[in-house]
Amino acid sequence: MRGTLNDQSLIYLQIARMLEDDILRGVYREEEQVPSTNELARGYNINPATAAKGINLLVAEDILYKKRGIGMFVSPGAGEIVQKKRKAAFYDGFVKPLVKEGASLALTGEELLAMVDQAIKEGEHK
Amino acid sequence: MNAAILNAQGVCKSYGKNEVLHDLDLTIEPGKIYGLIGRNGAGKTTLLGILTAQNTMDRGSVTYGGQSVWENQAVLDQMCFSRELQATLFSGQNNLKVKHYLKTAAIYYPNWDQAYADKLLSEFKLEPKKKICQLSKGQMSMVTILIALASRAPLTILDEPAAGLDVVMRERFYQLLLEDFSETGRTFIVSTHIIEEAASVFEQVIILDQGRILENRPTEELVDQFRYISGREDVVDAVCNGLEVLSTHQMSRHKTVAVRGDRIKLAEAQNADVDVSPMNLQNVFVALCGHGDTQ
Numbered sequence: 001m002r003g004t005l006n007d008q009s010l011i012y013l014q015i016a017r018m019l020e021d022d023i024l025r026g027v028y029r030e031e032e033q034v035p036s037t038n039e040l041a042r043g044y045n046i047n048p049a050t051a052a053k054g055i056n057l058l059v060a061e062d063i064l065y066k067k068r069g070i071g072m073f074v075s076p077g078a079g080e081i082v083q084k085k086r087k088a089a090f091y092d093g094f095v096k097p098l099v100k101e102g103a104s105l106a107l108t109g110e111e112l113l114a115m116v117d118q119a120i121k122e123g124e125h126k
Numbered sequence: 127m128n129a130a131i132l133n134a135q136g137v138c139k140s141y142g143k144n145e146v147l148h149d150l151d152l153t154i155e156p157g158k159i160y161g162l163i164g165r166n167g168a169g170k171t172t173l174l175g176i177l178t179a180q181n182t183m184d185r186g187s188v189t190y191g192g193q194s195v196w197e198n199q200a201v202l203d204q205m206c207f208s209r210e211l212q213a214t215l216f217s218g219q220n221n222l223k224v225k226h227y228l229k230t231a232a233i234y235y236p237n238w239d240q241a242y243a244d245k246l247l248s249e250f251k252l253e254p255k256k257k258i259c260q261l262s263k264g265q266m267s268m269v270t271i272l273i274a275l276a277s278r279a280p281l282t283i284l285d286e287p288a289a290g291l292d293v294v295m296r297e298r299f300y301q302l303l304l305e306d307f308s309e310t311g312r313t314f315i316v317s318t319h320i321i322e323e324a325a326s327v328f329e330q331v332i333i334l335d336q337g338r339i340l341e342n343r344p345t346e347e348l349v350d351q352f353r354y355i356s357g358r359e360d361v362v363d364a365v366c367n368g369l370e371v372l373s374t375h376q377m378s379r380h381k382t383v384a385v386r387g388d389r390i391k392l393a394e395a396q397n398a399d400v401d402v403s404p405m406n407l408q409n410v411f412v413a414l415c416g417h418g419d420t421q
Contacts (some may be wrong), residue, residue: 010350
């Protein structure tokens, strides 16, 4: 697990997000073990309770599960769960701010959609 | 809720006519790392001294596991308060050597871990034969850190351990603290002025301001109650209705405010035409304890 912590959001959320990113990228595959609370605490110089909170968040969402006495593992189907979760957050985190920023620039709905269309086409050419 | 390990109630303390602690209550739960932050002269060291019965109080009570701490050897054996070292003692230089401090600590703390102390001594490159007055400020901090960690006391208190340490050494200190905490789960109280880099180490933060406890709660829970909101004056004012405004900066019609509120109210602010950004612990501390000094 790489990446560094910033102070733009709560640390346990960042820990959860970094683990999710690594699951999407295949750093941790299904049924593989993820770093323990203490490893995370040491790796990022954070309180173990904070690291545990991040892991527990993912356990509550069935992305990780606990093997008693061994550690935390990636659940089967975890990648799909993360993707689904991210899609839901995409609307609030990206689409809504996009529309809001568009409105403050006095872009019409059509103009905005045309720009999105163009960006999609440009992306396809690459 | 865990049972409190250390409990202070109604603590008052004056130096002459100057009352430094006002009817202060504090509860410390076991197995956590507490950060104690407060401005210069807020009463941090006085409070830590009283909690460990090294300092008298005028009124109030301090108990550890239900027993009064005052002149109670059995209870005091469970605690280590590693004070800042001074280059001068009474009227002269502090001619005591590092090894004298370590020897005293080994006798004084029943759980003293000599092997750990030796390991830290060589890691910190401290010369046992050196006099305290010959050490740099950072090296003095290292001696206090060494004593605190090797004391293995169930309640360990460090007063300004980061003072004078360079940035590499400070990071190493937090690592050592977390390593020891992961192994032993003992309770730590750490006071510091270097807030932001320590924020992620503290599970719980205690803010002491002008002799009163302003906050004692989980660090992230506290930080999450605060935001900066900025935008056009009238829109910002409308959004802040119902939120506690702590400080305001204004440049013509552009206004930035520091606010405190519950999650739902803060989420609502996100929908208006304003910029909402989070605070870190240092920002929160300035907002709560700045008292307008920064403007």
